[in-house]
Amino acid sequence: MKKNISQSLMKDYLKVVANPPTECGVRFEAIHIKRNYPKITGKAMLLGQYFEYLLTGAKPSYGDPIPEPEYTKTGMKKDPDKRTENDMTADWKRIHQKIPKAKQLIHDMGITIKSVGEERSRNGKRGTADICGSYKGSDCVIDIKYSGLLDNRYETFGWGAIREESYYGDVQRDFHGVQAMHYMDIFEVEKFYYLVFNSGDKWAVEMFEMSPSPRRRQMHEEQVNMVRSGINMMNVGGYPANPDFNTCYYCALKNRCKEAHLQPEPKVIELMAK
Numbered sequence: 001m002k003k004n005i006s007q008s009l010m011k012d013y014l015k016v017v018a019n020p021p022t023e024c025g026v027r028f029e030a031i032h033i034k035r036n037y038p039k040i041t042g043k044a045m046l047l048g049q050y051f052e053y054l055l056t057g058a059k060p061s062y063g064d065p066i067p068e069p070e071y072t073k074t075g076m077k078k079d080p081d082k083r084t085e086n087d088m089t090a091d092w093k094r095i096h097q098k099i100p101k102a103k104q105l106i107h108d109m110g111i112t113i114k115s116v117g118e119e120r121s122r123n124g125k126r127g128t129a130d131i132c133g134s135y136k137g138s139d140c141v142i143d144i145k146y147s148g149l150l151d152n153r154y155e156t157f158g159w160g161a162i163r164e165e166s167y168y169g170d171v172q173r174d175f176h177g178v179q180a181m182h183y184m185d186i187f188e189v190e191k192f193y194y195l196v197f198n199s200g201d202k203w204a205v206e207m208f209e210m211s212p213s214p215r216r217r218q219m220h221e222e223q224v225n226m227v228r229s230g231i232n233m234m235n236v237g238g239y240p241a242n243p244d245f246n247t248c249y250y251c252a253l254k255n256r257c258k259e260a261h262l263q264p265e266p267k268v269i270e271l272m273a274k
């Protein structure tokens with residue numbers, strides 16, 4: 001397979017082969033290989049895309065449309081051309097309130113923007129950088145996040161434990177590290193930052209410089225090759241289903257998937273003498 005490996009494909013593949021798996025191989029195949037799975041666009045993702053678009057002008061990746069804000073009932077009664085941000089529901093209106101501050105912050109930090117939304121492929125990897133630019137005298141990639149998990153210490157996507165020596169610290173570093181190492185190689189930069197804006201009411205922003213060791217970067221390249229080999233094997237031998245009622249219920253393939261669990265199946269919990 002010559003397919004370039006994106007960081008999202010890689011993260012999902014690692015969930016398929018985890019023990020126990022946390023993603024279904026059949027769904028993975030539909031999303032990343034056959035590309036016939038309906039777009040997964042939760043509200044948090046749409047808000048993030050909209051924030052990023054207003055902040056940098058970058059359109060969403062993969063040709064996705066620029067998200068349409070939600071309007072209040074009163075706003076919906078108005079002529080679309082006459083609606084303003086004051087007619088938007090709270091989450092969307094908050095973005096408009098934060099954007100001027102966010103733009104000013106990027107300016108004050110001395111971040112130079114050379115390109116936004118630039119897609120590149122290199123060494124069998126593919127990625128789209130929110131910002132390619134320079135910061136503190138070094139060329140870098142900056143990934144913009146608009147997140148409600150800035151303080152969250154117990155979720156993979158969170159940021160609250162990322163500097164801690166703890167189980168969740170490792171989980172968050174591993175998760176966010178994949179994109180960093182991927183993009184450092186693709187865009188040939190030694191600096192990768194996440195600029196994370198809090199999506200809640202409070203104005204809060206954190207910047208994280210991801211700093212992998214040379215050995216960790218080498219391991220990442222080995223992992224990319226492992227993912228490619230694994231996909232080649234699964235393309236021949238088939239993608240393993242990981243059916244579970246609570247996953248299948250929300251899966252777009254459930255009505256045509258032979259493996260779907262449409263009812264909960266008992267999970268055996270062994271109780272052993274100690």
Ligand code: SF4
Pocket residue numbers: 024025026027241242243244247248251252253254257258259260261
């Ligand atoms: S319905 Fe269930 S088993 Fe089938 S693809 Fe979806 S998650 Fe996998």
